Amino acid sequence: MKGGVSETAGAKPGRAETGPRGGTPLPQDRFADRHIGPDAADVEAMLAVLGHRSLDSLIEAAVPASIRSQRPLELPAARSERDALSAIAALASENEVRRSYLGLGYSACVTPPVLLRNIVENPGWYTQYTPYQPEISQGRLEALLNFQTMVADLTGLPIANASLLDEATAAAEAMHLALDVRKSSAARTFLVGDDCHPQTIEVVQTRARPLGIEVKVGDPERLELGPDVFGVLVQVPSTDGRIRDPRGLCARAKAAGAVVAVGCDLLALCLLESPGALGADIAFGSSQRFGVPLGYGGPHAAFFATREEFKRSLPGRLVGVSIDRAGKPALRLALQTREQHIRREKATSNICTAQVLLAVIAGSYAVYHGPRGLRRIAERVHRLTASLAQGLSRAGRPVRHDLFFDTLRIDLPAGEAKRVRAAAAAKRIDLRSYPDGVGAALDETTTEKDLADLLAVLSGTPGEAPAAEALDYGALARSGPILEHPVFDTHHSESEMMRYLSTLQSRDLSLTTSMIPLGSCTMKLNAAAEMLPITWPGFANLHPFAPVEEAKGYRRLFSDLEAWLAEITGFAACSLQPNAGSQGEYAGLLAIRAYHEERGAGARNVCLIPRSAHGTNPASAAMAGMKVVVVECDAAGNIDVPDLKKQAEAHAASLAALMVTYPSTHGVFEESIREVCAVVHRHGGQVYMDGANLNAQVGLVRPAEIGADVCHINLHKTFCIPHGGGGPGMGPICVAKHLAPFLPGHPVIETGGETPIGAVSAAPWGSSMILPISWMYIAMMGPDGLKQATEVAILNANYVAKRLSAHFPILYTGKNGLVAHECIVDVRPLKKIGVEVDDVAKRLMDYGFHAPTMSFPVAGTLMIEPTESESKAELDRFCEAMIAIREEARAIERGQIDAQDNPLKNAPHTMAMVAASEWKHPYTREVAAFPAPWTRERKFWPHVARIEQAYGDKNLVCTCPPIESYESGT
Numbered sequence: 001m002k003g004g005v006s007e008t009a010g011a012k013p014g015r016a017e018t019g020p021r022g023g024t025p026l027p028q029d030r031f032a033d034r035h036i037g038p039d040a041a042d043v044e045a046m047l048a049v050l051g052h053r054s055l056d057s058l059i060e061a062a063v064p065a066s067i068r069s070q071r072p073l074e075l076p077a078a079r080s081e082r083d084a085l086s087a088i089a090a091l092a093s094e095n096e097v098r099r100s101y102l103g104l105g106y107s108a109c110v111t112p113p114v115l116l117r118n119i120v121e122n123p124g125w126y127t128q129y130t131p132y133q134p135e136i137s138q139g140r141l142e143a144l145l146n147f148q149t150m151v152a153d154l155t156g157l158p159i160a161n162a163s164l165l166d167e168a169t170a171a172a173e174a175m176h177l178a179l180d181v182r183k184s185s186a187a188r189t190f191l192v193g194d195d196c197h198p199q200t201i202e203v204v205q206t207r208a209r210p211l212g213i214e215v216k217v218g219d220p221e222r223l224e225l226g227p228d229v230f231g232v233l234v235q236v237p238s239t240d241g242r243i244r245d246p247r248g249l250c251a252r253a254k255a256a257g258a259v260v261a262v263g264c265d266l267l268a269l270c271l272l273e274s275p276g277a278l279g280a281d282i283a284f285g286s287s288q289r290f291g292v293p294l295g296y297g298g299p300h301a302a303f304f305a306t307r308e309e310f311k312r313s314l315p316g317r318l319v320g321v322s323i324d325r326a327g328k329p330a331l332r333l334a335l336q337t338r339e340q341h342i343r344r345e346k347a348t349s350n351i352c353t354a355q356v357l358l359a360v361i362a363g364s365y366a367v368y369h370g371p372r373g374l375r376r377i378a379e380r381v382h383r384l385t386a387s388l389a390q391g392l393s394r395a396g397r398p399v400r401h402d403l404f405f406d407t408l409r410i411d412l413p414a415g416e417a418k419r420v421r422a423a424a425a426a427k428r429i430d431l432r433s434y435p436d437g438v439g440a441a442l443d444e445t446t447t448e449k450d451l452a453d454l455l456a457v458l459s460g461t462p463g464e465a466p467a468a469e470a471l472d473y474g475a476l477a478r479s480g481p482i483l484e485h486p487v488f489d490t491h492h493s494e495s496e497m498m499r500y501l502s503t504l505q506s507r508d509l510s511l512t513t514s515m516i517p518l519g520s521c522t523m524k525l526n527a528a529a530e531m532l533p534i535t536w537p538g539f540a541n542l543h544p545f546a547p548v549e550e551a552k553g554y555r556r557l558f559s560d561l562e563a564w565l566a567e568i569t570g571f572a573a574c575s576l577q578p579n580a581g582s583q584g585e586y587a588g589l590l591a592i593r594a595y596h597e598e599r600g601a602g603a604r605n606v607c608l609i610p611r612s613a614h615g616t617n618p619a620s621a622a623m624a625g626m627k628v629v630v631v632e633c634d635a636a637g638n639i640d641v642p643d644l645k646k647q648a649e650a651h652a653a654s655l656a657a658l659m660v661t662y663p664s665t666h667g668v669f670e671e672s673i674r675e676v677c678a679v680v681h682r683h684g685g686q687v688y689m690d691g692a693n694l695n696a697q698v699g700l701v702r703p704a705e706i707g708a709d710v711c712h713i714n715l716h717k718t719f720c721i722p723h724g725g726g727g728p729g730m731g732p733i734c735v736a737k738h739l740a741p742f743l744p745g746h747p748v749i750e751t752g753g754e755t756p757i758g759a760v761s762a763a764p765w766g767s768s769m770i771l772p773i774s775w776m777y778i779a780m781m782g783p784d785g786l787k788q789a790t791e792v793a794i795l796n797a798n799y800v801a802k803r804l805s806a807h808f809p810i811l812y813t814g815k816n817g818l819v820a821h822e823c824i825v826d827v828r829p830l831k832k833i834g835v836e837v838d839d840v841a842k843r844l845m846d847y848g849f850h851a852p853t854m855s856f857p858v859a860g861t862l863m864i865e866p867t868e869s870e871s872k873a874e875l876d877r878f879c880e881a882m883i884a885i886r887e888e889a890r891a892i893e894r895g896q897i898d899a900q901d902n903p904l905k906n907a908p909h910t911m912a913m914v915a916a917s918e919w920k921h922p923y924t925r926e927v928a929a930f931p932a933p934w935t936r937e938r939k940f941w942p943h944v945a946r947i948e949q950a951y952g953d954k955n956l957v958c959t960c961p962p963i964e965s966y967e968s969g970t
Contacts, residue, residue, distance in 0.1 A: 297763025677707025
């Protein structure tokens, strides 16, 4: 029997034991037994190592009784995979996918099947971790470099990042960058064109408000550029399709010292002049229409490009070109000193993630179609739009704007507009509504029949649209070639594209290779049954602003998920809008801020944050307009309660919140957590709980019951949405009753609390398309399975800690010598022999493993989180690798291995190194490449040797270098 059922849990669903000869039929598979790695024998053996006779005994010793919930999870009983898939298929069928011409920054598109099969549905791509260990991430880094090169080329700006969360948050990041580079305390006004997308305007306003930035929205041609203005944001084409020439505005802004950000469309830029050439300082937008489904709002990769001189203020991740020790070109994340992990409250952004999987798809879409293919698609979409415009003009329905790409605005009398909308509804067509007419945005999927139907609906007269020539964009036409790098002109057949993607995949270590034991990152199983529904048309093809009656299935799914997450956390309400953990932090802090303001306590602006906190915490607090005050930790890694009391009392009049991670960032259930929350409440503050470590709480502890007021949930950690190589993620927030009125709203689709804070994401429910993954996980696990997963996660972590404790110090434990769901291994004692934590991390690659979280929260340590999905055999394999590495270090201590020329210092060892004709090292090739038995059976080869990080930052290149540079390095 799998999973090690607790003594007090009683019989589990689907555990009846009958044979094949009759009697009660055998039950269907219990999904929890597929998700949880250790079986009953494994659990018994691991408990014996820990000196406990049952899981109940271990949990009682590890989890303080004072925080244990007194009631079980009240969730629907676990469903089998088949039953859950049937139920979610019914939800998908309730979504009515009409022909959508709503636009507003979202376009239907065609995902090439070669990308769907080889990326979207491929665990070798979607189970990768963020490329912080670049030697085993070269494939994904190359795909992201393709994305950056595509963006830089089409926008005409030299520096592009590896994606942001969505178009609206990218606009807000543009505002932050403009403020940062202007460096003028007197300039606090940001101008926004009134013809930007409404969700973009609102997210910018939400971000600006707590920072004291005044956002003025107006006609782009009449924006007044005074000395108080630090930046300007306009959109070309505009939300209603108009194409303006922004050069005059850019020149005026430059003369006034203001930064200009232009929202743009990548497909339109295949025909239109680049924003960089027109004078823009920043270009941003969504890459969604490059092969990524609508998905009722996401996940979609935003793009962001800027000038060279602004590179150190660039938000998000940046892939750069460097070299490895052999001088071979190699990729890695560049300029990481910009990030919130380093700069904390001084960071210009709290973004700690990206939309990597979606950026990979968008970049690969460009690689597959190439410059000629993209131009063909753009020209076809534009010609269809021009044909519709000409047909409408002949029918007496002229469009408002003379210059457009794919979007038209048609002015109509009130009565006629009503008729048009009714005719559209009869043909299952969604048009955009304006007070004085309608709009239509065409896309890659539009057919000649669609065009005829549109013309009939809009003109009232059936007939075919006339053939039309493309518009003459004049000085706004693209003046040069696009995407000239060979990567965009090489892989146009499906065979070549399939092989290219396979080659890139082979250079990346994912969960298909081995466990990824990252602390606080919870790289658990992303089950196939959870992933299947996201590509179904009912979920994938719905526009986020479709009328709500067309999204009944999604609304039911949201209602289920919100109720389940509220029950799991103990809170009263939930918002699914934040589309990353960092955005959940931000939304939760804004809700706290709004609560204080409503009570007349708007001056409360101090946020207490333990020194051990993740970098997003102080960065989010600063973005929410709060002053960060650090609370010390004691020698055991816990919050220093006397210092907390001191700080809370000192700032009692201005205390807004405490941000706390539980279990702690050090991997321990702090006994004092109730007292900590009480201290903050006593001094008028609210408690924000970072939900990064919720995987140690589900079914055992409810954050609301121990004193938290709000908690964000990383669905990509605890609830199985895959990391996708560094994104997508989801960070919904659950809040107590008094904070529920302030949950985020939205300007297009009504959602949120009664007095909501502004939108924090572009879409009303964030990255809706991936929410079915968490729905499936909870539905299939059921209350017992979820609790069991938590118990086994704690068991696995303690088993690893126990096995490694004879070889490495375990830095922090609870009062019974136990950890929560992760442990910190101290590698610092090895510094005396010259071995650094980086050496251990790189040597693990030779054993076929990704390193644990390195040097966080303590420099020189490794934080390990094995998750409940890993079997005892896999845990033992990892432990044996760590112990073997420690033995190699002991050999250095004993003088048996050279202190500089040894397997640790030279790791990782590539195939090129091992297969070279010359081998000068004092250890064998076998020791280098095959240090453990399993490496002979299945070897993962790092594609490059150890990368020279400093070289890449000193010689920053973040677009694809000439192909000759790769050839010379091989």
